[in-house]
Amino acid sequence: xxxxxxxxxxxxxxxxxxxxxxxxxxxxxxxxxxxxxxxxxxxxxxxxxxxxxxxxxxxxxxxxxxxxxxxxxxxxxxxxxxxxxxxxxxxxxxxxxxxxxxxxxxxxxxxxxxxxxxxxxxxxxxxxxxxxxxxxxxxxxxxxxxxxxxxxxxxxxxxxxxxxxxxxxxxxxxxxxx
Numbered sequence: 001x002x003x004x005x006x007x008x009x010x011x012x013x014x015x016x017x018x019x020x021x022x023x024x025x026x027x028x029x030x031x032x033x034x035x036x037x038x039x040x041x042x043x044x045x046x047x048x049x050x051x052x053x054x055x056x057x058x059x060x061x062x063x064x065x066x067x068x069x070x071x072x073x074x075x076x077x078x079x080x081x082x083x084x085x086x087x088x089x090x091x092x093x094x095x096x097x098x099x100x101x102x103x104x105x106x107x108x109x110x111x112x113x114x115x116x117x118x119x120x121x122x123x124x125x126x127x128x129x130x131x132x133x134x135x136x137x138x139x140x141x142x143x144x145x146x147x148x149x150x151x152x153x154x155x156x157x158x159x160x161x162x163x164x165x166x167x168x169x170x171x172x173x174x175x176x177x178x
Contacts (some may be wrong), residue, residue, distance in 0.1 A: 033158070040139065047135045052128040057081075057091055059132065062100065062125040065117040072115055100124060 045056040064080045065072055074092060078085040092115055095101045100121035106112035117125075140148060 043139065044132075044135060048128065048131065051131045052124075054124065054128050058095055058098075058100065059125075059128060061088075061091060061095060061115075062117065062121055062128075065101065065115065066122065066125055070117040070122075074113060074115060077115060095121070 041056065048054050048056055048059060060081050061077060064077055068076070068080075072080070074085055074088045077083075077092070078088045081088070083091075092101060092103065096103065098120075099118055102116045102118055103113050104116065106114055143151065
């Protein structure tokens with residue numbers, strides 16, 4: 001179901017907000033961070049689909065492929081997107097049906113598959129990039145360049161902490177940022 005902008009805004013101001021009137025600043029910050037992350041993902045997916053008929057998941061795959069010379073393995077895509085490989089396989093299958101990517105077996109090792117960005121995929125990425133930029137600019141409009149740098153630094157610290165927590169608990173984690 002596709003939400004209108006009014007419906008989307010209504011959902012963001014009602015039951016999804018958790019009461020964060022707590023004394024613990026870390027807890028408040030964490031809750032706001034989680035709420036913001038979920039809202040940002042929902043906003044991005046809704047905006048991209050309404051304006052370009054493209055899901056955020058597909059856009060991320062197109063960007064990853066474009067940034068890596070147009071060719072990646074499914075496991076590389078899973079690492080880059082922090083997604084389970086079976087989800088990548090399903091997504092790539094859908095993108096193949098849309099002719100955004102193709103796949104082929106590695107010539108040297110037939111066990112390996114390469115996902116290849118098609119011209120249609122490149123064209124769609126070129127078409128949707130201004131939509132994504134407009135969306136990012138809208139969300140970040142009240143954040144100065146200096147504050148954006150600070151925010152990025154703090155988010156990278158949180159990311160490192162999360163990676164450390166996974167390593168400490170021996171859960172497997174893949175690195176998105178290289």
